[in-house]
Amino acid sequence: MRQIIFSLYGNCLNSGQRIIWQNGGNKRKTNLILDASIGQDPLLRQRLTFALGAWRSTWLNNLVFAAVLALLLQPVIQPIALAWWILSVLVVNSGRVFIGWKYEKNGQPASRYWYLIYAVSTLTSAIVWSAGSMILFPESSAKHQLYMIIVIGIIAHGASYHHSSSPRLLAAYLLILIPPSAIKILLSSNDQIDMTLKLIGTLILLVLALSAKRMCRTQTETMQLKEALRKMANIDSLTSIANRRAFDELLQKGWHQAKHRLQPYSVILLDIDHFKLYNDYLGHVNGDRALKLVAGAIRDSLERATDQVARYGGEEFAVLLPNTDAKGAKIIAEKIRNKIVGLNLEHKKSPTSNFITLSIGIATREQICSNMHCRQLVEEADSALYYAKSSGRNCSISYPQQFSRSA
The missing domain is CATH 3.30.70.270 (Reverse transcriptase/Diguanylate cyclase domain)
Known part of the structure; x- marks a missing residue:
């Protein structure tokens, strides 16, 4: 069993896999009740901290690439549609900013409640981007289709990093984000669109999806290694308290x-x-x-x-x-x-x-x-x-x- 001592300065873990104890002072500081902690994976805090702690860069990346995509598609898509989509991206990501800020303010608790909020906000963002790729799809321009594929690919790549600590959530994110774009471009019936371009765009998305799995595994291994090194450096192996x-x-x-x-x-x-x-x-x-x-x-x-x-x-x-x-x-x-x-x-x-x-x-x-x-x-x-x-x-x-x- 893994024992965890939460404190203002961090958590102290011994060998094992699950939480069996929590410092009472930390419970009062973070509002994390003991019953909600028992039996949890101690890496949950690290996953949440890694993902929600990056809310500033996630917010900036989403808005920047949404603006870039809107500028690229402006010649072939109605401005009102672009404006509504940009607004939806702004609203969703503002919500994610608030969640990240609130999580930090509450002391970064290792709670399934916060993980659920994080997952819902992440998948909502994926839905907004996926809907954008469907609604704003430039049927008549192969060049602008390629622009969209590249931007969606960049968003998928960024998500592969930010959510790599949660492989299942990342898989769900990519399943929502990538298939609509790939299917839309492959099923396009416009004669001006070259099949080679379709295959190239689809291949880009497939490569990103496959690379996400490796990135998840690498990130998880890195987190586990960092935790092991932290334990070796700061925790007494016999008593499981600070050394x-x-x-x-x-x-x-x-x-x-x-x-x-x-x-x-x-x-x-x-x-x-x-x-x-x-x-x-x-x-x-x-x-x-x-x-x-x-x-x-x-x-x-x-x-x-x-x-x-x-x-x-x-x-x-x-x-x-x-x-x-x-x-x-x-x-x-x-x-x-x-x-x-x-x-x-x-x-x-x-x-x-x-x-x-x-x-x-x-x-x-x-x-x-x-x-x-x-x-x-x-x-x-x-x-x-x-x-x-x-x-x-x-x-x-x-x-x-x-x-x-x-x-």
């Missing part, structure tokens, strides 16, 4: 945002107490299982989409808390510590407790100075973590002096 590299990137991004918005920023470092003794006694297989459970418990303790958890190294974890003051960070740290205690993971060799516990260091900047680097905050959290270990472990300490001992 140290992703932590550094998220820290810098959150730090600059907090500085710009004049908001507090907190970092929590957490270390499993006496984990080496746990590994030595129960073995690395059980140790890995414990790391997964601890990582999951920390992740489940975070309610906001902006809160991030990462594996900092070995048995050490880190939590980033944007727009969180010292008091709020302390509350979250204690919530995590109690959550781990509640797991009741037996640790017979621990001098601190009979169960796995955490030592936690907290550092906060209520207001970030312009000359302060984000690594300084991490160093302060690390110092607080050291004090927590020196003070008996299974506790959380806020830099520099706040101390809270577990009951």
Whole structure:
């Protein structure tokens, strides 16, 4: 099963094929309910982002080539027919612009609802172009027929790229767009039209249709490769949370945002107490299982989409808390510590407790100075973590002096 953690900064996936979990903060931000996410293909978000994210270029391309076709056909087609068709292209593509803008504004949710809207708007555009090729077909001019075939071919080629992440939708688009033009030119009975021209025009459309399949496969493979590389670069393979590299990137991004918005920023470092003794006694297989459970418990303790958890190294974890003051960070740290205690993971060799516990260091900047680097905050959290270990472990300490001992 594929697990997905949605957040403001992206999604974190482990190996598998389906969504089984969603961060509650992301649900509130994107209005994507959990029931609508469970069992979905995690690549749906990528497909929608790739397709709807290109609404600006799609809108421009459609209008430009509609205008070009109208100019080319103007000598042989009545202006009123051209004007009505241009208006229909403008209306349909304005609707697609609104859909793309609304999708981005809503946080790019991976929802079947949005995919349906995207599919309907795409097929509506295909119908408009197909209807145009039928209504505006220049019966008496072979030259203008070729012009139309070329423009329709360019539109088909553009669609093959923009919709290549959704092969079935692209196939439906091309089936609506291409056959009417091909049939119309082949069945034309005007003696002035050369059969060679008919075959050339039809061949152009067939080549485009066949190349679309290859383009779909290539685009899908590219998306899957990019996702695999992203996972390798940013996700810890054992715990399925962000790794140290992703932590550094998220820290810098959150730090600059907090500085710009004049908001507090907190970092929590957490270390499993006496984990080496746990590994030595129960073995690395059980140790890995414990790391997964601890990582999951920390992740489940975070309610906001902006809160991030990462594996900092070995048995050490880190939590980033944007727009969180010292008091709020302390509350979250204690919530995590109690959550781990509640797991009741037996640790017979621990001098601190009979169960796995955490030592936690907290550092906060209520207001970030312009000359302060984000690594300084991490160093302060690390110092607080050291004090927590020196003070008996299974506790959380806020830099520099706040101390809270577990009951």
